[in-house]
Amino acid sequence: MTGSESSPSFRLAYVPGVTPAKWVRIWNERLPDIPLTLLPVAADEAPGVLRAGGADAGFVRLPIDRTDLSAIPLYTETTVVVAPKDHVVTAVDEVSCEDLADEIVFHPLDETLEWERRPGLPALERPATTEEAVELVAAGVGLLVVPQSLARLHHRKDLTYRTVTDAPESRVALSWPEDGTTDLVEDFIGIVRGRTVNSSRGRERTPAQDRTKDQTKDQTKAKAASQAKRKPATAKSGGKPQRGGAARPKATKRGKPRRRS
Template sequence: MTGQEEPSSFRLAYVPGVTPTKWVRVWNERLPDVPLTLVQVPAADADELLRTGGADAGLVRMPVDRTELSAIPLYTETTVVVVPKDHVVAAVEEVSPGELADEILLHPLDDTLDWERPPGRPALERPATTADAIELVAAGVGLLVVPQSLARLHHRKDLTYRPLSDTPESRVALSWPQAEPTPDLVEEFIGIVRGRTVNSTRGRAATPPQAKAKAKAKRPEKSGRLADKSPRAGSGGAKGAKGSKSVKRGGKPGKPRRRP
């Protein structure tokens, strides 16, 4: 980068519930000259944002439109059921769909789980958002099944949640518009989420030239180490050093001979 060039930037989209903090911190440490801008986007709009260039990459929920976007699955979330704290479900460690058969289950329009048929009995109307559904759970209207991160995001003191077994799970992925080759900054972020070290040969985040130069300057020269081990001028050499002791092989040290 020359002095006249403006620093480039990187726009990272993320959907509710996903926390990019740890990766952003690594980015800022490795590329302090490249600002990273976070763009929050509803899960249903993430693909369109990436396709239209609204972000360089995104932390999204699968499935992803693979015809125009590339994606790397990162992790799978636990599915939980959100209930009032005084609900019977709050007394157990885990619940199964069958145990919710008689409960009203809220199914918001922005639901991120790929249901064939949600468990329990459906509500008369579907809430517009997960946030709206949380309010209805607090009002005692019904229960809500969501990825655990969304339950944490919408945490309330009067609500709790428990893992729900044998249900769809939400997978989070890093996604970006398809291009050949992959843009350098996208490649950088791929390396960060995959845990590549700063010295990795992939991407421009490998050790910068100035860092390498500093490391080389601190490293002692081989010639200097060898010189330190060699005899100093005027020392008489290694043999001279041994000969300086007043000890004869087989004799006693330090006892002078008598003159006749």
């Protein structure tokens, strides 16, 4: 159990671009007595925060070193190029990395995409953050390729974005320390995976809970057998019941009348 026994709590880290509001709302509905604290962290700092015990679980961007961390991949994001609204790339719905070959493309130090070969022409200096790179794009200095959620996070009225068809994609996962799989972590995993409140796939049952379940089944079977013994047997009827009044005598078949000679 995270926190003290008298006042448990749950700390959830999340990286830029991830919106945990839906899962937090479900948590508050199911576990109103256990407060959930949100901790925004940089993408490259998230694994260290989890390992240091700064959060019970967190939304991270893959890949990460899973030596002592568990991770459940959740979804993959579309990659886009951020550009001024009057830039030539905005004339089409999607572009390729080759289309950016003659453009200056910023690659900030907190970049979350893994490139074998970065597209475009390199800038003289790498911006420290994605936010700084967006400011440079707005100034007309170059372009920026990022996961779509980051383009939305740093949205500006003078900028837009287009899909990059052959760029690497960013995967978001729920991660937590392997040795910190508490009941509350299991509860949150169930929420993220869409399990209902009555789902049996959440926390594992203890042997005592299994025995109780078996005893309940045995009691239900015994009760059903007892009721079956007490129930009187009903006589079987050979035909359909008659409607009201006395039963009519069964008609006999009459043969053809004989012709008189």
